[in-house]
Amino acid sequence: MSVYVFGHKNPDSDTVCSAIALADLKTKLGVNCTPVAQGELPPETVFILKKFGVAAPAVKTSYAGEKVFLVDTSDLSQLPDDIKQAEVLGIVDHHKLGDLTTSSPLECWIWPVGCTSTVIASMYRFHGVEIPKNIAGIMLGAILSDTVIFKSPTCTPADKEAAERLAKIAGVSDLSALGMEMFKVKSAVEGTPARELVLRDYKDFNMNGTKVGIGQLEVVDLSILDAVKGDLARDIAALKAEKGNHSVFLLLTDIMKEGSEMLIASDDESIVEKAFNIKPSAGKVWLPGVMSRKKDVVPKFEKTFA
Amino acid sequence: MSVYVFGHKNPDSDTVCSAIALADLKTKLGVNCTPVAQGELPPETVFILKKFGVAAPAVKTSYAGEKVFLVDTSDLSQLPDDIKQAEVLGIVDHHKLGDLTTSSPLECWIWPVGCTSTVIASMYRFHGVEIPKNIAGIMLGAILSDTVIFKSPTCTPADKEAAERLAKIAGVSDLSALGMEMFKVKSAVEGTPARELVLRDYKDFNMNGTKVGIGQLEVVDLSILDAVKGDLARDIAALKAEKGNHSVFLLLTDIMKEGSEMLIASDDESIVEKAFNIKPSAGKVWLPGVMSRKKDVVPKFEKTFA
Numbered sequence: 276m277s278v279y280v281f282g283h284k285n286p287d288s289d290t291v292c293s294a295i296a297l298a299d300l301k302t303k304l305g306v307n308c309t310p311v312a313q314g315e316l317p318p319e320t321v322f323i324l325k326k327f328g329v330a331a332p333a334v335k336t337s338y339a340g341e342k343v344f345l346v347d348t349s350d351l352s353q354l355p356d357d358i359k360q361a362e363v364l365g366i367v368d369h370h371k372l373g374d375l376t377t378s379s380p381l382e383c384w385i386w387p388v389g390c391t392s393t394v395i396a397s398m399y400r401f402h403g404v405e406i407p408k409n410i411a412g413i414m415l416g417a418i419l420s421d422t423v424i425f426k427s428p429t430c431t432p433a434d435k436e437a438a439e440r441l442a443k444i445a446g447v448s449d450l451s452a453l454g455m456e457m458f459k460v461k462s463a464v465e466g467t468p469a470r471e472l473v474l475r476d477y478k479d480f481n482m483n484g485t486k487v488g489i490g491q492l493e494v495v496d497l498s499i500l501d502a503v504k505g506d507l508a509r510d511i512a513a514l515k516a517e518k519g520n521h522s523v524f525l526l527l528t529d530i531m532k533e534g535s536e537m538l539i540a541s542d543d544e545s546i547v548e549k550a551f552n553i554k555p556s557a558g559k560v561w562l563p564g565v566m567s568r569k570k571d572v573v574p575k576f577e578k579t580f581a
Numbered sequence: 582m583s584v585y586v587f588g589h590k591n592p593d594s595d596t597v598c599s600a601i602a603l604a605d606l607k608t609k610l611g612v613n614c615t616p617v618a619q620g621e622l623p624p625e626t627v628f629i630l631k632k633f634g635v636a637a638p639a640v641k642t643s644y645a646g647e648k649v650f651l652v653d654t655s656d657l658s659q660l661p662d663d664i665k666q667a668e669v670l671g672i673v674d675h676h677k678l679g680d681l682t683t684s685s686p687l688e689c690w691i692w693p694v695g696c697t698s699t700v701i702a703s704m705y706r707f708h709g710v711e712i713p714k715n716i717a718g719i720m721l722g723a724i725l726s727d728t729v730i731f732k733s734p735t736c737t738p739a740d741k742e743a744a745e746r747l748a749k750i751a752g753v754s755d756l757s758a759l760g761m762e763m764f765k766v767k768s769a770v771e772g773t774p775a776r777e778l779v780l781r782d783y784k785d786f787n788m789n790g791t792k793v794g795i796g797q798l799e800v801v802d803l804s805i806l807d808a809v810k811g812d813l814a815r816d817i818a819a820l821k822a823e824k825g826n827h828s829v830f831l832l833l834t835d836i837m838k839e840g841s842e843m844l845i846a847s848d849d850e851s852i853v854e855k856a857f858n859i860k861p862s863a864g865k866v867w868l869p870g871v872m873s874r875k876k877d878v879v880p881k882f883e884k885t886f887a
Contacts, residue, residue, distance in 0.1 A: 349678075366678075371685050372655075372669075377678045378883040380735075380875065383691035401707055429686075569686065577684040 277309040278364060279338060282346040282391075283353035285477050286312045288320040288457075292417035293346040293391040295329060296410050297367055300395065301344065303404050306364075308344065311335040313355060317475050319420060319461040327412030327445065347391045349373035352479045367394050369421075369429075370569060374481070389434040390421035396437040411444035416457060423493060423530050424454035429570045455495070458530060462494040469506035473514060473525060480573065482580035488514065488523040489576075491568050497529040497536060504538070508558055512540040522546065526568060534563040535571075550575040583615040584670060585644060588652040588697075589659035591783050592618045594626040594763075598723035599652040599697040601635060602716050603673055606701065607650065609710050612670075614650065617641040619661060623781050625726060625767040633718030633751065653697045655679035658785045673700050675735075676875060680787070695740040696727035702743040718751035722763060729799060729836050730760035735876045761801070764836060768800040775812040779820060779831060786879065788886035794820065794829040795882075797874050803835040803842060810844070814864055818846040828852065832874060840869040841877075856881040 280298040282290025291312055298308035310332040316324070324331050339360035348354065349366050350373030363375065365382035369391050386394050392414035399406050406414070418438045422430035425438075438450060447453055464472055477490035490511070494500060500507070507525055515523040522541035529535070539547055539558045548554050551562055565571040586604040588596025597618055604614035616638040622630070630637050645666035654660065655672050656679030669681065671688035675697050692700050698720035705712050712720070724744045728736035731744075744756060753759055770778055783796035796817070800806060806813070813831055821829040828847035835841070845853055845864050854860050857868055871877040 363678075369686055372672075372681060372683045372687060372689065374680070374682050375678060376680050378880050380675055380677050380693040381691065382693055383678065383689045385687065385689035385691075387686035387688055397707075401703075574684050 276342070277307050278342045278344060279311050279335065280308050280344040280346065281311045281313060281332075281335070283348040283350070283478065284313045285474055286314055286316060286320065287347075287476050288317070288323055288420040289391050289417040290347040291316055291320045291332065292323065292413040293367065293395055295332060296392060296395045296406075296414050297344055297346055297398075299407065299410050300399055300402065300404055304402060317461075318463065319457055322457060322460040323413050323416035323420075327409045327416070329409050329413050345375075346395075349375045349385070350478075350480070351375055352481055367391055367398070369394060371573075386433075387431070389427060389430040390418045390437075392417040392421075392441075393431075393434045393437040396441060397433075406441065406444055408445055411441040412447065415441040415445055415447060415450075416453070419450065419454040419457060420461075423528075423566055424451060424458070426530060426533060427567045427570070428564075429567045458493065458495050462496070462499050464492075464494075464499060464503055469503060469510040470514070472503065473507060473510050478568070479518070479520070480576075482577050485522075485580050486518065486520040487576060487580070488518060488520050489526065489568055489572060490524070491526040491528060491535075493528040493530050495529075495531055497527060497532065500527055508538050508540070511538055515540040524572075526565070526572065528566060530566070533566060534561060535565040536561050537565075546576070546579055550579040582648070583613050584648045584650060585617050585641065586614050586650045586652065587617045587619060587638075587641070589654040589656070589784065590619045591780055592620055592622060592626065593653075593782050594623070594629055594726040595697050595723040596653040597622055597626045597638065598629065598719040599673065599701055600638060602698060602701045602712075602720050603650055603652055603704075605713065605716050606705055606708065606710055610708060623767075624769065625763055628763060628766040629719050629722035629726075632722070633715045635715050635719050651681075652701075655681045655691070656784075656786070657681055658787055673697055673704070675700060677879075692739075693737070695733060695736040696724045696743075698723040698727075698747075699737075699740045699743040702747060703739075712747065712750055714751055717747040718753065721747040721751055721753060721756075722759070725756065725760040725763060726767075729834075729872055730757060730764070732836060732839060733873045733876070735873045764799065764801050768802070768805050770798075770800075770805060770809055775809060775816040776820070778809065779813060779816050784874070785824070785826070786882075788883050791828075791886050792824065792826040793882060793886070794824060794826050795832065795874055795878060796830070797832040797834060797841075799834045799836055801835075801837055803833060803838065806833055814844050814846075817844055821846040830878075832871070832878065834872060836872070839872060840867060841871040842867050843871075852882070852885055856885040 280294045294310040298310040301308040339357040342362045345366045368385045479488045511523040525538040526535040586600045600616040604616040607614040618638045645663040648668045651672045674691045785794045817829040831844040832841040
């Protein structure tokens with residue numbers, strides 16, 4: 276029986292590429308593993324996998340009775356609904372410690388770095404296993420994506436070091452060029468329904484009993500979104516109602532200007548001012564320097580809701 | 582400001598020795614750390630520290646506003662009452678994943694091995710830091726204690742390998758002799774009040790909303806406990822009432838016969854038969870092969886209470 280390796284709902288490049296890499300490493304260490312994803316892959320991830328010639332993992336949403344390794348999350352809200360009926364053998368992650376618990380000892384590698392693939396690169400080294408060229412390529416893609424080409428405040432020296440090592444193995448000489456190519460794919464919004472854009476990188480959080488959803492769209496230039504911004508604002512209001520959330524926020528991150536416009540649908544808009552000390556107007560606010568949901572946004576809201 | 586490193590309530594040798602070792606490693610890696618303990622050290626731990634010339638850590642029970650690394654647990658019930666007001670920088674452990682959550686990314690090394698010190702030995706190797714002779718000695722003591730001289734079902738090849746490596750550094754040639762010396766200290770019960778024996782290695786668990794306490798006494802021969810068994814049975818009944826628990830169990834583990842007598846104080850004694858398929862009588866039952874609370878007992882009760 277194969278062990279499934281997967282990450283969070285609304286998979287992103289790190290979740291997908293790290294699942295593939297961890298499945299490769301674990302299989303080589305004697306635990307037969309299959310990478311899967313909880314949902315359809317976003318365009319950026321499809322681009323990375325294609326670029327390095329790696330097959331896309333199948334979509335699988337139910338895991339009762341299965342053995343699993345998790346990557347890129349330990350939050351129940353981001354895991355399958357039946358995760359409690361699965362046996363979690365381990366977690367590789369780079370986020371805060373979530374509310375998943377287990378009834379048996381497990382293997383966790385959770386480090387405060389910019390990307391799960393950075394942790395997995397260290398695991399390959401720890402175990403003395405060579406990283407295959409194509410796997411190194413997609414891990415590099417994951418790091419460039421999660422660290423916004425090393426610009427995110429979540430980026431650490433370990434991420435840069437891992438990216439350089441992986442680039443050598445993958446035969447990539449210009450990291451910035453690869454990163455910009457990826458972010459141009461990610462920035463493409465034409466013809467995509469608003470809901471798909473909102474959910475492209477969306478996570479629900481339970482903040483001290485309050486349901487808060489935060490989505491993020493990263494673009495190379497915010498003006499790309501001018502034509503769809505009204506639709507996005509309407510859609511997060513609708514999504515908030517459907518989910519019965521207290522709030523849904525959407526970060527429109529300009530990776531060149533290094534800041535985010537936040538679109539707000541909330542029972543209490545003042546929560547944003549409390550968290551960031553900047554007053555929103557007309558359901559939105561520009562937050563200079565805010566690049567990372569995990570580092571710049573989630574901890575501030577968690578404190579405000581505490 | 583120093584970062585505190587500590588383990589669970591009712592500290593045992595692994596919790597104390599691992600806190601000292603992790604503080605040493607982290608300090609050498611540039612994070613100034615101080616090992617502490619949540620309570621008085623048990624006789625076995627005092628013996629190990631004395632044997633290898635390592636100072637006992639201070640007792641500290643409050644951590645609001647402090648930065649901390651945790652060892653040997655991620656369960657809120659085994660952590661200080663004000664742990665939510667501390668910043669948890671990391672966890673090194675070998676147990677199931679508990680209910681601690683954090684609001685920031687952290688560093689977790691949690692592996693399914695027999696002892697936290699085994700994980701820390703790998704961390705020293707990963708970082709290329711030499712283990713000092715006295716620290717190697719107490720880490721070896723922790724492994725011999727937690728794995729019951731390699732007899733516990735929780736013992737893995739990684740624990741044996743680490744113990745051998747540490748023994749070489751510490752200059753210990755006969756591991757079994759050191760282990761028996763330690764367990765003779767641990768077995769000494771004369772003149773010790775029943776409550777102190779019950780709490781010597783006691784943990785409370787929240788099993789699906791039900792409060793269950795499980796203590797364990799490991800002795801080289803069960804007959805050592807004949808004279809105090811009645812007192813122990815009365816004391817766990819009293820402890821159960823004081824705590825308002827559903828159950829308090831005390832495992833009297835005979836490390837040579839490789840099994841445990843379980844003393845039972847419970848609202849529903851049939852839970853023991855459901856978990857182990859052996860019918861208790863007069864508030865106790867012999868469980869052949871049961872050596873490890875973590876591996877042989879907790880998962881069975883968790884299933885029964887699920």
